[in-house]
Amino acid sequence: MKRITFYLDFISPYAWLAFERLPEVLEGLTYSVTYQPVLLGALLQQHGNPGPAGIAPKRDWTYRHVTWLGHAQGTPLQMPARHPFNPLPLLRQALACSDDGSINRYVAGTVLRHVWQGGGDALDPTRLAALADALAEQVRPGQDVNSDGPKALLRANTEAAQAAGVFGVPAFGVDGKLFWGLDGLPMLRAYLDGDAWFDGPAWDAVSQLPSGLPGKP
Template identity: 30%
Template sequence: MTIGIDARQPLWFYDFVSPFTYLLLEQHDKWPGFDFAFTPVVLNELYRHSGQVPAYSLPTKRVFMYRHALFRAEQLGIPYKMPPAHPFDSTKPLLLATAAKGDVQFVREIFRFIWREGRDPSSDEAFAELCERVGMPDGPELIKSAEVQAQLQRNTADAVGLGVYGVPTFRLNNQLFWGEDALPMVLYCARTPNWLESREVKRVSSLPSGLPGKQA
């Protein structure tokens, strides 16, 4: 039986395919002091539901994204090495984290395997090594479980229902904060939640579209 997302608690949505999600997790010591529920989701499914074109499908945007991630890593002093190909199939590590109900240490170890060591978690050999590293040598069998696979699908569907459209995304006080560069905003809103109720924030949050046939 799958378990639905408890939207009453602070949430953090992630997919291992995202370099910016790795960079944000490496700044965990700066996060607001809440117990975020780490929630794996399938990024491509979020894109599909929201009608977005993945950045890596546009050649010039793909190059910029990879350069920007490297720049941010160097700027932040975070060890960083891209895996041999991107995008890669992140299904196996997502299912592993789902099966383990992975906490920050567990999830961070997987991210570091991919984005600090530059490994491809989709290959059988590398995934088996990853499972050993996180203390789940039976991982290759665990991820075949229909219940585990259904739970990841449920996570993703519930995230879509909450309006999540990308990763990394914080959900705090019923608000979404997307992207590695949103951390200062998350921190500010955690300290000053009334800012979201200010007149100008409300105004810009409900602006109509100025283009015919376009919904805001």
């Protein structure tokens, strides 16, 4: 059975869309999924990437695009009242439900729906309190959103993701390979299905392609 690591940050609308789409895309296959919350901002900073929200025209397009994608795939998606926002409270709330840095699908889905359904402010104190109540039975003994445990798990998750080459979310790791983005799901399906393309040279060859830009290897 193939084991997939799903790297996500709740700030990403594509993570929500991929979370909902994944079971359908992989229907009929035998696999397991580990949901690993990471801090997207740290991944972007590592590579000097401002992210879609850091470029004004791209920000508008991204929000328009994800709203349409939600409509097209039948996934309810409403932009929250403010975006981007600081996702740390949500990441730590989710990881308060973890002993080892991974969270179950219920926890991941509960936090993602908190952000991407209803159009509310993801950091509104009343809504955060309601989220904490919804996850109360999942919280590990001695943990809460402000304790050191979730902070340490988030830091470890993010550092492990960086070491694995994760540069954005959603990303899916399996057998040492990374598949990035909602539109990477069909490629992930093909790999898990045994597509012979992955046995050829194409996967590794691209990393040897020289850049034509000055100062780039």
